[in-house]
Amino acid sequence: MNFFRRRKSLNTQIAHDTAWSFHGGLVLPDHKALSKQHPLKKAALPPQLVIPLQQQAGGVNTPLVEVGDTVLKGQKIADSKNPVGAPIHAPSSGKIVAIDERTIPHPSGLPAACITLATDGKDTWADRAPIGNRYSELPAETLRQAIREGGIVGLGGAAFPTATKLTPTHPIDTLIINAIECEPYITCDDILTQHFANEIIRGIDILLRLLGAPHCIIGIEDNKPDAITSLQHALKAKPDDRIKLTVVPTRYPSGSEKQLIKLLTGREVPSGGLPANVGVVCQNIGTVYAIHQLVMQGNPLISRLVTITGEGVRNPANLEVLIGTPIHQLIEACGGYQENTGQLIMGGPMMGFTLEHDQLPIVKASNCILVTPKTPEIKQEIPCIRCGACEAVCPAQLQPQQLLWYSRSGEHEKAKKHNLFDCIECGCCDYVCPSHIPLVQHYRYTKSEIKTREQEMAAAEIAKQRFESKTKREEALAQEKEDRLAKKRQQLEKKTKEQHTDGGTKQDAIQAALARVKKKKDAQDAPKVTEPASEPATNPTDDTPTPQTAAERAAAAAKRRAEKKAQQSPATNPTDDAPAPKTAAERAAAAAKRRAEKKAQQSASTNPTDDALAPKTAAERAAAAAKRRAEKRQSSAHRGPS
Amino acid sequence: MVIAVAILCALALAFGLLLGYAAIRFKVEGNPIADQIDNILPQTQCGQCGYPGCRPYAEAIANGEAEINQCPPGGEAGIQALAALLDREVIPLNAENGEVKPKAVAVIDESTCIGCTLCIQACPVDAILGAAKQMHTVIADECTGCELCLPPCPVDCITMEPVKQTVMTWKWPKPDHSTQAKSKTHLN
Missing domain, CATH: 1.10.15.40 (Electron transport complex subunit B, putative Fe-S cluster)
Incomplete structure (x- = not known):
């Protein structure tokens, strides 16, 4: 019921000078006075700066320096080829002592590549080439390029490369400067505005020229009277009718981009769309100051204002901090920790993330270091009662209770259909939930689950395509081989056919040769036995089956033998044609050889390490020995050599 | 009575034909x-x-x-x-x-690789690059971690290395009761 009272008081607050509103939101205890009591000061130069290579959306930067290099303040030390990127510059002069993986301030607590710079204490600037007042004559593209080279990213917390944001896809009629700073505790934009209002107005002029936009609205919450006065003074000193200052009632999360656009212009950015879709570009007021410093002084983004606050710090304050300064040093500069500290948070209490320890560097996106007091009790989560309190405060007009249901049950498709990705993770639903359910954590988990699933699906699709193309290629190759073989087979068949016809003539030639040999043999045999042998020999077809004379019989027998031999000879190898062993010695030798061979084979199979040649020679040796023994009339030769 | 039966039969026949035609005409390709x-x-x-x-x-x-x-x-x-x-x-x-393993990619020890191309032939997604007698290498982004390249390698120079989690691939953990310790508790 407390919640409804809060809503009612909010409604009465909805103010005079804004015609529009956004759905939901909360009025939170702001705790801003804590860090506003102390004046803005510069943090001391630390002995070592640790600069993570990735500090913004887009690709990881590649180092342009090596370990041992000496660098000057403002020198570019890392850059990426990605057009959506921002280079990194040395925050001070000194020596590069390491380029390695170190823990970076990230909710994961994982290490990432960092450049470590040992400062030399001189803080010597590199050559700077400020654009100065010439900016009004320069083309937009040159300015945009300068902003990219200056490493400028959105300083509101998301650290999106500013040059990309200033390259709108649609015509822009309104530039919105976000000085809302709606999260409790944080005051760095407030302090910046109080100190540098004139520079900010100049920075707005640069941006308006760059974008060619006719209007600018500075949105600021009514809980920053000093900053409002500073801006009003600056606008009075340098009147510019394009710039309008709109003070909005304090209501979290009016500093969220889409909600701020709705609040100041009444336009609603479509789901999944960009502010450019409704002709608007938003810039954080800190970014505007950084652009001013770059254009007028030539200073790249190497430092920022950081609020060190919370009940866990002795003297909360705003500090101008070099990127890469370790957090523990900033805490020390603010008097150190109180007795009972709770969590160390980077960012605000609503959207920030917890850090494991304070040995981490400040990055471009770090707007606040919050040290909470120790909370006595952790409220136990209880089941959702579907009271709808979360739905009433959701600035994105979602149904948090329904999204929680889908997140818990893993129904990703339904969560997506209920526009989970429009959730800005502002934490309003968490704050009002009477059951103390960490809703935003469920949404973050489901969002990263869906993203990973989508990436996996995309990877699987690519793998599938690659597999299919490989299969197709292999099939094509196999088909080609098959075709080639078929062609070859065909050719071979053709050849053998030709050879067959040729073979006929060859056979004839063999027959003729045989006939000649027979004739010759007969001619040789005939004189030995008897003279009239030439007649049947000359006529082999005229074989007489009934020999009359002995000479004729002998001739016929010789012929048969010769024929038989001729028949056998093509079938069996002529060298193998050795007649059956005649003598006992020969038989024994052959048997011994066979046995020895068999034994050798056995020994070869049992002794696989033996040289392949060895059994052969052993067999041969055995055969020779057996033969010798057999010749000496030894009855048995069964003992093979070992 | 007869007319009713005849009408019903005619209707059954007509719808049957219609269904039969639809089954052929609107047949779904593939499975x-x-x-x-x-x-x-x-x-x-x-x-x-x-x-x-x-x-x-x-x-x-x-x-x-x-x-x-x-x-x-x-x-x-x-x-x-x-x-x-x-x-x-x-x-x-x-x-x-087999068992569920964390996602890994094949890595070729390039000093040991003899360039036999056996792993290239085994890779189902063409994720290995190389030529005969030339060193091979795995395109890590395309490797599915199927391990099919491991057995054919005659010099055992391929190892499976689990994919390291980085800030870019990190996922928010699933919330449980222990994550209740929220920063917002002290705001009230």
Whole structure:
């Protein structure tokens, strides 16, 4: 019921000078006075700066320096080829002592590549080439390029490369400067505005020229009277009718981009769309100051204002901090920790993330270091009662209770259909939930689950395509081989056919040769036995089956033998044609050889390490020995050599 | 009576013909169930399921020849998705097909590689680059971690290295009761 009272008081607050509103939101205890009591000061130069290579959306930067290099303040030390990127510059002069993986301030607590710079204490600037007042004559593209080279990213917390944001896809009629700073505790934009209002107005002029936009609205919450006065003074000193200052009632999360656009212009950015879709570009007021410093002084983004606050710090304050300064040093500069500290948070209490320890560097996106007091009790989560309190405060007009249901049950498709990705993770639903359910954590988990699933699906699709193309290629190759073989087979068949016809003539030639040999043999045999042998020999077809004379019989027998031999000879190898062993010695030798061979084979199979040649020679040796023994009339030769 | 029966018969015949015509005219090409199963499978093409690739396994499941628990790379989530799609019981992964391993990519020890191209032939997704007698290397982004390149390597120069989690690939953890310790508690 407390919640409804809060809503009612909010409604009465909805103010005079804004015609529009956004759905939901909360009025939170702001705790801003804590860090506003102390004046803005510069943090001391630390002995070592640790600069993570990735500090913004887009690709990881590649180092342009090596370990041992000496660098000057403002020198570019890392850059990426990605057009959506921002280079990194040395925050001070000194020596590069390491380029390695170190823990970076990230909710994961994982290490990432960092450049470590040992400062030399001189803080010597590199050559700077400020654009100065010439900016009004320069083309937009040159300015945009300068902003990219200056490493400028959105300083509101998301650290999106500013040059990309200033390259709108649609015509822009309104530039919105976000000085809302709606999260409790944080005051760095407030302090910046109080100190540098004139520079900010100049920075707005640069941006308006760059974008060619006719209007600018500075949105600021009514809980920053000093900053409002500073801006009003600056606008009075340098009147510019394009710039309008709109003070909005304090209501979290009016500093969220889409909600701020709705609040100041009444336009609603479509789901999944960009502010450019409704002709608007938003810039954080800190970014505007950084652009001013770059254009007028030539200073790249190497430092920022950081609020060190919370009940866990002795003297909360705003500090101008070099990127890469370790957090523990900033805490020390603010008097150190109180007795009972709770969590160390980077960012605000609503959207920030917890850090494991304070040995981490400040990055471009770090707007606040919050040290909470120790909370006595952790409220136990209880089941959702579907009271709808979360739905009433959701600035994105979602149904948090329904999204929680889908997140818990893993129904990703339904969560997506209920526009989970429009959730800005502002934490309003968490704050009002009477059951103390960490809703935003469920949404973050489901969002990263869906993203990973989508990436996996995309990877699987690519793998599938690659597999299919490989299969197709292999099939094509196999088909080609098959075709080639078929062609070859065909050719071979053709050849053998030709050879067959040729073979006929060859056979004839063999027959003729045989006939000649027979004739010759007969001619040789005939004189030995008897003279009239030439007649049947000359006529082999005229074989007489009934020999009359002995000479004729002998001739016929010789012929048969010769024929038989001729028949056998093509079938069996002529060298193998050795007649059956005649003598006992020969038989024994052959048997011994066979046995020895068999034994050798056995020994070869049992002794696989033996040289392949060895059994052969052993067999041969055995055969020779057996033969010798057999010749000496030894009855048995069964003992093979070992 | 006769007229009624005749009308009903005529209607039955007419609708039967209509249905028969529709079955031919609007016949669905391919096997849509196999396609849907194939979309769930991780496409590692590792063959651990006993089929030569994800598509054949998908077809085997669609034809009722294979169980839904034969895909180790798909893991528990894959079995759940298949069970939901096919309206079957969720069953634990069949241990015979292997075990669920963290995602890994093959890495070739380039100083040991002799350039035999055997792994290139084994890789189902063409993720290994090289030529005969030239050093080979794995395109890590394309490697599905199927391990099919490991057995053919004659010099055992390929190892599977688990993919390291980085800030870019990190996921928010699933909230439980211990994550309740929220920063907002002190705001009130």
